[in-house]
Each structure stands twice: as C-alpha cells, then as structure tokens.
Amino acid sequence: MKGLNYFHPLVWSILLGTIFTRAASFMTIPFLALYLHNELHATPLVIGVTLGAAQLFATFGGIFGGYLTDKLGRKLVIIFTIFVWSGVFIGFALVQNVLLFIILSSLNGLCRSFFEPATQALMIDFTEKEKRRRLFSIRYTSINIAGVIGPVLGVWISSLSSAVMPFVITGVMYAAYGFVLIGLLNHFEMRQQLASGRQTLPQMLKVVGKDTKLLLLLAGGVLISLGYSQYDSTLPQLVNLSVEEGVKLYSILLVINAAIVLLLQLPISVYTEKISSFKSLSFGMCFFAAGFILFNMASSWALFIIAMIVFSIGEIFAFPMMNAMIEEIAPDTQKATYLGASQLKNLGGFIGPIFGGWLLTHYIGEIYYVMAVIVLLSLVFYKKALSMNKAI
Structure with missing residues (x-):
C-alpha cells in the first residue's frame, strides 16, 4: 500500500x-x-x-x-x-x-x-x-x-x-x-x-429481487451470520458450562479475537488481493468450521484459546469479502441499494441465537459440529453465484 x-x-x-x-x-x-x-x-x-x-x-x-x-x-x-x-x-x-x-x-x-x-x-x-x-x-x-x-x-x-x-x-x-x-x-x-428519476422503490425492489446472483449471495450470508451469531449467544454459555471461571475466560477470548483481527488483518488482506474473492471466502469458512469443531471439543482454557485464534482468522478472510462480492455484482447506479440489501443477511443473526439455544439445550455435544456444517454450506450458494457472474 x-x-x-x-x-x-x-x-x-x-x-x-x-x-x-x-x-x-x-x-x-x-x-x-x-x-x-x-x-x-x-x-x-x-x-x-x-x-x-x-x-x-x-x-x-x-x-x-x-x-x-x-x-x-x-x-x-x-x-x-x-x-x-x-x-x-x-x-x-x-x-x-x-x-x-x-x-x-x-x-x-x-x-x-x-x-x-x-x-x-x-x-x-x-x-x-x-x-x-x-x-x-x-x-x-x-x-x-x-x-x-x-x-x-x-x-x-x-x-x-x-x-x-x-x-x-x-x-x-x-x-x-x-x-x-x-x-x-x-x-x-x-x-x-x-439512479433513474423514474424508477420507484417498488420497481427497484422488483429488479433487485429478480437478481438471482444477489439472492444467492444473501442466502450464503444468512448462513454465515447464523453461525457467527453463536459468538455472543451460545459460546459464552458453552464456555461457562465447560470450564471453571468461564466468564473470565470468555472475556479473555473477546480480547484475543480483537487482537488477532488487528494484528493479522493487513497481511491477510494483502494476500487475499492476489486470489479470488471466492477462494478467500472459502479459506474463511474452513477456518470458521475448524474453530467451531475445536470449540465443541474444548474442555480447557488452552483449547478454547486455540479455537478462538482459528475462528478469528476465519473472520478476517471472510467478512470483508461478503460485502466486496455484493459490490462487484451491483450496477454503478445501484451500489448503495445492493449494499443496503446486504443487510438482509443479518436475518441469520435473528435465527442463530434461537436455533443455537435449542441445540445447546438438547444437543450440547453436537452444537458446533452443526454450525461447522452450516457455514460450509454457505459456500454452495456463493459458488452458484460465482458460476453466474465470472467477475466475482
């Protein structure tokens, strides 16, 4: 730079x-x-x-x-x-x-x-x-x-x-x-x-709603948001149930997450510029999935900390790419409309805590294995969008 x-x-x-x-x-x-x-x-x-x-x-x-x-x-x-x-x-x-x-x-x-x-x-x-x-x-x-x-x-x-x-x-x-x-x-x-002065909001919504590439990207984003929402919904509960002084450990995990993102964001972003958006997102989902699996296996402070480091690296690879891919498919006159539509991926943030809470109650031993599968499934939607738009 x-x-x-x-x-x-x-x-x-x-x-x-x-x-x-x-x-x-x-x-x-x-x-x-x-x-x-x-x-x-x-x-x-x-x-x-x-x-x-x-x-x-x-x-x-x-x-x-x-x-x-x-x-x-x-x-x-x-x-x-x-x-x-x-x-x-x-x-x-x-x-x-x-x-x-x-x-x-x-x-x-x-x-x-x-x-x-x-x-x-x-x-x-x-x-x-x-x-x-x-x-x-x-x-x-x-x-x-x-x-x-x-x-x-x-x-x-x-x-x-x-x-x-x-x-x-x-x-x-x-x-x-x-x-x-x-x-x-x-x-x-x-x-x-x-944008054209004659185009009304319902007409714009109709155009955006018919953009299959955008809808696929949003579907993938919902799955990622669903998984990531566990970070501040079920994860603190799981940590508290798994180790002594779980509240203290979760506070440390939050600091580790922020520190890893600040330390590695720039070098990883330099690397991701040399590869495709989809490849960067794929790396992110693999790290997310690995982090979830480690969280599920963890029963000690050390393993929870290692899991958070892996999870945080996934965050760095994935999150900037989600909006970048939507920007790349947006027409020049509808950039803000498409970026605004990207907020719909936050639906996963509604579903995630509810679904995660249910899993935590009934299937605590499998909760994050399920989340690992969900975030990896998001790649199916992103790959389909990629096949429809070679510019991504």
Missing part, C-alpha cells in the same frame, strides 16, 4: 470517521442491556425486544436507505442521518419510558442501515475498482479498532460520572462528525451516478 496516496483523501476521512463514530457507538451499545436493567428496571423480555428492534430495523431498513442514497445522493442521506443519529443517543440519555427507549432503539438500527450503505457507496465512488477489496479490509480493521477503544472508554466515563454520560458524549461526537462531513462533502465534487 503506497501510503496516504493509495486512497482518495475523502476515503481516508471516512475511514477515520468510521473509527471515531464506531468508538462512540461502542461506548454505549454493548451496555444497553445493563443500562435498561439497572436504570429503567426493564424485564429480560423487554430488554430482548429493545435490542431486537434495532437489529430488525437495521436488517430491513438497509435496502430502503440504499435506494434513497442512489436516488437522492450520498451527501443528503449521510448528513441527514448523522444528525438524526446524534439525536437518538441524546434521547437515550433523556428518556425514562421503556416504550420510548424501544422507539429510539429502532431508530438507531434504522440510522445504521441508512448511514453505512451510504458511506460505503461514497468510498466506492472515489476508489478504483482494483483497490476496493483493500478498502473493505481496512474498513473492517477500523471497526475492530473502534471495538477495542469504545467499550473501555464507556466503562471509564461511566465510572467518572453517571450511566447516562456515555450516551450524551456519543450524541455530541456524532453531531461533531456531522459538521465535519458537511465541510468534506461540500469540498469534494461528488462522483455518484444517480
């Missing part, structure tokens, strides 16, 4: 903004359940509904946000969304009513489903085709950097002040980034090819 000249200045700015805003988000979102329980005295069911609402709106709002981004332009959607998002976090700090909190949580998911396809599409507009895989890898690294910084800051700020202060600071940070974006997007001339 040839230094700062490798990407357009606007792309670097958005990547830095990704670290800034994701770190702000990580100060609060991982602790929402605790906040609802301790401050609003919400029941487990209400907490589940609140957190699930964000995921639901993020999943199905993506294609609508992507459509508006292609239709109205990146600038309008990005700037409008970031300021609404700022208000959502300020709202989290102010409201004491659980129903209002659920509404704000839904808006949080909706804002993410609008903002992320729009900023990804904006970076694509300013990035040459041969550099886009690297772009998705670096963006993924940026998110993981934020994932290390944010929770630590959230705990520290809460310990110094109050439980609501991280929400206030996050809202202020989002607003500040919004003003930076106004300056940036006014400074650089947009390169977007706007």
